Amino acid sequence: MDEARTPAPFEKGGQAVAEQGIVLLDGPDGIAISMTADAAEETGSSLLEAARTARAQSTARG
Amino acid sequence: MRSMELFLRNRTIAQLSEDERAMLERAVTERRRLPARSTLLERGDALRQSTMLINGFMIRYIDDLEGRRQVVAFHVPGDFVDLHGYPLEVLDHSIATLTEVEIANVPHSALKQLTDRDAEFARKLWASTLLDAAMHREWLFRLGRLDAGGRVAHFLAETNVRLGAIGRSDGSGFDLPITQTDLSEITGLTSIHVNRVLRMMREERICTFRSSRVEIADLERLERIAQFDPTYLYVKAGVPGSQAATMETSHG
Numbered sequence: 001m002d003e004a005r006t007p008a009p010f011e012k013g014g015q016a017v018a019e020q021g022i023v024l025l026d027g028p029d030g031i032a033i034s035m036t037a038d039a040a041e042e043t044g045s046s047l048l049e050a051a052r053t054a055r056a057q058s059t060a061r062g
Numbered sequence: 063m064r065s066m067e068l069f070l071r072n073r074t075i076a077q078l079s080e081d082e083r084a085m086l087e088r089a090v091t092e093r094r095r096l097p098a099r100s101t102l103l104e105r106g107d108a109l110r111q112s113t114m115l116i117n118g119f120m121i122r123y124i125d126d127l128e129g130r131r132q133v134v135a136f137h138v139p140g141d142f143v144d145l146h147g148y149p150l151e152v153l154d155h156s157i158a159t160l161t162e163v164e165i166a167n168v169p170h171s172a173l174k175q176l177t178d179r180d181a182e183f184a185r186k187l188w189a190s191t192l193l194d195a196a197m198h199r200e201w202l203f204r205l206g207r208l209d210a211g212g213r214v215a216h217f218l219a220e221t222n223v224r225l226g227a228i229g230r231s232d233g234s235g236f237d238l239p240i241t242q243t244d245l246s247e248i249t250g251l252t253s254i255h256v257n258r259v260l261r262m263m264r265e266e267r268i269c270t271f272r273s274s275r276v277e278i279a280d281l282e283r284l285e286r287i288a289q290f291d292p293t294y295l296y297v298k299a300g301v302p303g304s305q306a307a308t309m310e311t312s313h314g
Contacts (some may be wrong), residue, residue: 019254020257024258030205030206030207032208032210032250
């Protein structure tokens with residue numbers, strides 16, 4: 001499999017919107033999900049925490 | 063209309079002669095109507111016959127442990143809904159009607175007789191199951207790689223071509239008597255998400271889906287959003303909707 005087709009982390013974030021009291025997340029790529037506001041907040045917090053950890057890991061690796 | 067009138071119409075993968083069509087017609091033992099929203103077969107059912115869809119729309123689906131449904135195939139008139147059940151003998155998914163339908167049953171014993179004596183006819187029936195397989199592969203791509211807009215657009219573009227092959231779409235519009243919930247189960251989205259996508263498509267003058275009717279205002283843009291290339295449908299040139307939009311990259 002050539003490098004261009006090796007699955008890689010997405011560099012562009014998804015877009016979240018509110019619709020009829022539900023959060024819709026589109027992207028990146030094939031992600032298309034709906035969540036309650038509570039679930040979206042929980043997911044968002046989890047993503048932020050993981051992003052902080054990932055940045056620290058990247059920094060540690062140099 | 064004859065039960066087999068629409069089977070493999072306008073497909074390049076296999077074409078039935080009128081004699082073959084008549085032969086299959088004679089193998090039909092029963093024609094009947096089923097109401098909308100009724101289950102024809104459940105996952106795990108043993109099969110003794112295959113079902114030709116004459117009129118209406120049907121789905122094949124799998125429910126998860128919490129009862130949420132994923133539609134794994136959408137059937138239009140002229141489809142042999144479970145021809146693959148002949149060699150498989152047991153169904154690995156469920157089959158239900160979305161609308162009132164008319165179906166014709168062909169016993170597996172009759173299919174065996176026909177295919178035992180005519181290898182070319184057997185190849186054509188095999189080819190029709192491969193059409194299903196091609197759509198399954200494309201649906202995998204749709205659900206795995208396309209965002210909400212792409213998934214809805216892809217389903218509409220695909221249905222446009224499939225119905226065009228049987229004369230039920232002129233390429234710019236077709237009847238589609240399904241609900242937004244059905245569309246959500248087909249595309250792996252929630253109804254709210256589908257509703258938003260359809261609203262955006264309407265506001266951007268791409269297509270409308272209203273009162274069981276799809277009207278496509280901008281087919282090229284619909285197909286571009288869908289990354290739609292109809293090659294996998296194996297339809298003859300000239301079938302409405304079968305000219306793919308120019309794509310910068312091909313996923314094929």
